[in-house]
Amino acid sequence: MRIHNFITILILTPLFSAYAQNGYILEFNTKTEPIDNGSIKQTEIGMQFFKDISAATKLTNTFKYKSTTITDEIETYLLADYNTNYSNTHFNSFSNAFEFSHQFSKKTKLNLSFEPTVNFQNSISITDVTILGGAEINQTISNSSSIDLGIKRMTVFGKPQLLPTFAFNHQFNKDISLKLGFPNTALSYSSSIRDSFSLRNDFSGSVYNLNPHITSDDKTSMAIAGFSQMETTLQYERNIDTSWFVNFKGGYSTNKEFKFSDENKTAEINQTLKNGGVFSISIKYKL
Secondary structure, X not given: OHHHHHHHHHHHHHHHHHHHOOEXXXXXXXXXXXXXXXXXXXXXXXXXXXXXXXXXXXXXXXXXXXXXXXXXXXXXXXXXXXXXXXXXXXXXXXXXEEEEEEEOOOOEEEEEEEEEEEEEOOOOOHHHEEEEEEEEEEEEOOOOEEEEEEEEEEOOOOOOEEEEEEEEEEEOOOOEEEEEEEOEEEEEEEOOOOEEEEEEEEEEEEEEEEEEEEEOOOOOEEEEEEEEEEEEEEEEEEEOOOOEXXXXXXXXXXXXEEEEEOOOOOOEEEEEOOOEEEEEEEEEEEO
């Protein structure tokens, strides 16, 4: 009963946020990339709401649903003689991120994030709930430069971990900016008020409970599957009109791994995947 109440709150909170928002973004995203025995296909729908609590304090609420299909049974990465019979593995994910920012002074800003997620394969249980988020300080060091330092619980390496975050931000001019850090790096250029380009490097990952569990070749019962990678992509965003945006992303992914572990996380099997291309299309509506 508790998990159903939690899911209800997770899904309905963005709907209540709509009544108190200063602006919002609706986004649809589809992405595909190859792996050893098939491909990973993702479809994501998101809603983001903005609220200015005061001149110095802002709140952002982002709700997302993501559907991930691996066009091959994931058992093939644990069982050498497993025959997929041209089947697939499907995962679902709900996340609801709250980001709170407060400008303490002209040069110092605090960013806090809290992100409950539910990632599951077939059925939902309390073990599918993961709490992510953390704190970050943005410090201005000159008229054109700032640094970000923080610590966050993330799944960028295929399992929930408390990791440091950092970035050096520099605005070369009104058209060109740089963000250099972890887990995201971006060099951005706006050729006009409607067109922007960015060269990005992003670490990303996700984790799911397996239902049913998979017994590996060494007889270990694997209950958790994680996926991680590093993406280097070129992105182009076009502002079609005042509200509609379209984004194209293409590039290459490296350091790809499936990470499998038992329920107690005492046994872990990492399966390295081949590097390959990645392509996605996003459509956004901003108001």
